[in-house]
Amino acid sequence: MPATTVTARADQGDSPVRPAGGAPAGARRRTGPLARIPVPLWLLLPAALVLIPLFGYPLYQLGLLSVLKFGQPQASGGVPTEFVGLSNYTDVLGDEQFWTVLGQTLAFAAFCVLTTLAVGATCAVLLTRVGKWPRLMLMFGALGAWAAPAMTGSTVWMFLLDTNSGLVNEVLGTQGHNWMYDKWSAFAMVAVVVVWHSFPFVMITLYAGIQAIPDSVLEAARLDGAGTVTIFRRIMLPMLRPLLVIVVIQSVIWDFKVFTQIYVMTGGGGIAGQNLVLNVYAYQKAFVAENYSLGAAIGVLMTLILLGVTAIYIRSLRRSGEEL
């Protein structure tokens, strides 16, 4: 690490990669040459031009819809909309099904996140321990799974699991077994596909992270007499922390919002709606049951839940001295 880099970066409090506690908080000197530009906000202008109308405004409309009575007659039949206050919310919260769906969404997401992280991290460590060819093979396989669009991943796995002509039943000798029949079996199958899709991101990111730890650092630690565990805990973990955080938070976001796999594999929510997750539930309420405002209310509740997760995440970042 050249010394100049360190000083130049001293006021860069926002890098997700800087080891914890590296920057004096509150250092607000503008040293970069670009800092002379009077308003840095103009760099953000293009992003704002896209995001405010296409993200902010719909978000506002989502909230607005959720307090209106807005069904198909309002959307296309010329019937005026009507302000109904929080009645959509009381409808949703008073519906037993919502709580069931919420519970299984959380359980499903948690399961997917944990499994993805476990598989991804294990593979990342494995990659550092194997020869060139096995490594390339695993890398290639993982890239393939990562590259496969959610849609095609779902269709391929559906075909593998098909009741009558699926390979899985053929291999296991369980012809005629419907993997999507039992609620938890169906969830498990979708989870397999989700994990298959998302573990490569975790694996490759963490592997890259481990590789990037300078050998000299590890060497030095070893010379100082640190054992494998100590090296892992004291050196690798702190250095990988920023990446781990990215990986965890991305997994949470992605898995909580799984839509395509559930929608495609369980045919819109499974037998008697047993495999509904919030996303699909909201979609069904809005676009199938024509109750746009009820769907919007569910969407708002979902956003609030994820905001809660974000808040916890940011708070824990702050606690550990990290700055955004």
Place this chain on the structure above:
Amino acid sequence: MKKLARGAALAVLAGTVATACAPGTAKTATSADKQTGTVKVWLYDEANRAPKEQVVAQAVADFKAKHAGVEVEVSYIPTDAGPRAEKMKGAFNDPSSAPDVVEFGNTDLFGYTASGGLADITSDLAGWEEGKDLPQDLKDTAVVDGKTYGLPWWLGVRALYYRTDVFTELGLQAPTSYAELKSAAEKVRAAHGDLLGIAVGGKYTFGALPFVWADGGDLATASGSAYTSAIDSAQSQAGVKAYTDLFTDAICPAQQCADLTGGKTVESFAAGKAGMAILPNSSRSAVEAGAAAGKYAIVPLPGAEAGKIAPAFSGGNDLGVMKSTQHRSLAVDFMKELASKKNQLALFDAMGNLPTLSSARAEVVQKQPWLKPFTDTIEAGTKFVPKDAAWAKIDAQNVVPTMLQKVITGKSDVAGATKEAAAAMNTSFSGK
């Protein structure tokens, strides 16, 4: 934390503070009457649709011969309730990508009308020469508040298809009561483990309803124009039990059958994988094209008591013109072309769809003895779903399939599942 709070608050506030501007304020579709251009048509994508396509292609050619410079673009849309509802909703919401002429199930009409999607074609039909032949009771199925929104195109009634080879081999007779139906189904599967005793489906609403009706139950009862669900009445419950009792390992294993739609039961029977199935006349072409061809016969679906026929759902599809059409008279003309006697007869030959025009129907019934079980079923009395805008919603939300599937999979008992379904229906009926 302060900044976090601010950031979050900004985002959330943006979403929850309700002020003046309403979203996507409803635009009422404006129609036009261009005499050139392309008439867009949406028809149902039915099992084994190739013969239907041929009839339609001929109709298009005839139409184009009469209207120079006009193109016709036919698309086939999904028939399953959910996807179909989505597709139609898109068309109502976006007139620019909507078709001009559309085929729809006669039960969908009330919902579509409430959504303001269909054009009032009362006067167009009044002046239609061939249409004089359309029976009044059929016309009435497409009337809302005295205005006609649909042209009944063909009829579909369900009856019991069974495999003659298997029945003969096992010394079975065509069932004449529910008890016989059930025992025949068990015997078929006991002798042929690879056959379903009877192909029934958890998502097959119109396969289940005859059982409900046969036991004296109904979906809903009307008082004036208001409906109240009756699916949880004692009679309805008995019917639901009768139907769901067929989902056993000895007849139609829940594993395989809980998620079947009506279309899948057609496929199953046609492929020779079921001893019996409850299929409409319009599915005969699919059966004829499959492995079961020549090895089946049809009888009316037996009722609860011996010798009685279970009331069938008086199904069928209508043609309609979208309110947003830009080619109103061309659309009406094309609709009439499709529904002409010539094409109704052709469609019957292709698909087995029963014509709506009385003379055409008389003709085919005389020519085709296989239709007898279907006409017998019609004469014994048919039933219909609630004539209410809420029905489309109830259908699209899979209220009945969910109820059936809950019982079939053992998630709920008949009483519990029907009560839940009744509540869901009443919510829709009350316009919530």
Place this chain on the structure above:
Amino acid sequence: MISKRDNRVLRQGANTVAVVLALLTVFPLYWMVLSALKPKGEITSAHPRPWTFAPTLENFRNALGVSGFGRYFLNSLAVAVVVVVVSAAIAFLAAVALSRFKFRFRTTILIMFLVAQMVPVEALTIPLFFLVRDIGSVAPGFGLSSLGSLMLVNLAFSLPFAVWMLRGFVAAVPESLEEAARIDGASRFTILWRILFPLVAPGLAATSVFSFITAWNDFVFAKTLILDTDHQTLPAALMVFFKPDENDWGGIMAASTLMTVPVLVFFVLVQRHMVSGLGGAVKD
């Protein structure tokens, strides 16, 4: 102490596990391609075999010819390419602003970018549907059933993550370089374009993978916003193979293969940058 022999055994074991995992991971893709190449009879056979002696392109011909998949392919490609390019440009500028400057609301804006990723975009389809419908009456090129609407919407939803990720890459470039350029008299634009941009390029490549995936995989917007089959993109078009009577697995697998190949190509192209880029986020 672990002996050298144990070490070798351990390494052999690890190698075996890695190879097995690799095969398991890649198998579904192999099965997809294989099934796409199988003749009709073999696909639905009751005893599927993991090979075929009679490969045929019939399924591909059907997909491209009969079902018009070629067109959907081009639609998807157009949307994805536009989204990747525009999103990279916008995200780059925004990332520079957020990692090179200290200004009021910086943290607030950052948090909003994070929050934006949390929003369940599927829920936003409801208002977006009406918004796009209204846009369409002013600018038909961006209304319902237009590829423009998909480009805009996917752009909006790939941006927050792109900015969030790119920020780290920009921050990893030593400011001393810009300093030196400034002393040499380079303009701000030159610094941005000639110095910073090339150095962040690997990060941009890594980021663009995500934008590409967002746009290419998008199912829910294509499903809701595109009502006209001519402008359908691949994921939603794939659903046409799911028939009420019988799924055409050969066609589905051929179409799935066609849909996966471009992403694989894209991945292989930027793969090096991606790994080094992600790694670079740790290296200082």
